[in-house]
Amino acid sequence: MMPRDCAMDLFPDDRRRLMLDPGAVLLGGFALPDDRLLLEAIATIAEAAPFRHLETPGGRRMSVAMTNAGRLGWVSDPRGYRYDPNDPLGGAPWPAMPQAFAALARNAAAKAGFDDFAPEACLINRYEPGAKLSLHQDRDERNLDQPIVSVSLGVDACFLWGGPTRADRPRRLALHHGDVVVWGGPARLTFHGIDTLAPSTHPLTGALRYNLTFRRAA
């Protein structure tokens, strides 16, 4: 169940490929054929690199739990945000990015007009009811020429899609299981976030929502 004020639920045909802005597109259901495989891979990754609630540089515990796969992983702690080749919990390299992840990210990016996307970082976000991600830009990457590819799995969420400044009032767009959003080029630094996750269930994930965010970090 979505909070009532999230989205205009569009006809399925309209959300197969919905332009949000120049450089930003929602590919509705793009990841559906891979859903079980993606969720199994997430479980395997989390055995080696468990989900944890990171601390913001300001000292707050994030409500979203995170882990990573790939050559680099995104981390936050009181020293700041950064990409780290190793999991700070235990110091081992992050689990490798599964082939299926890289292929999905590349195909989604190509479908959105960004060819040859080769991410080396996959941030995995896990939302429980009540978790949210405040408006932010993805700007810790050295390479801003490459897009962001963001995959939704599990419980529906309300995506906040803003503009180039924090003051731009965000649009509210429902994200369903299997949806992929790609943003790059002129939209690469758009402010975005996830509104507080409402209690709900999905047959494959129970009360949880997962998000895979693929980035070229270095």
Ligand code: SIN
């Ligand atoms: C993010 O902006 O890092 C995640 C967005 C999402 O969970 O869909």
Ligand code: FE2
């Ligand atoms: Fe983000």
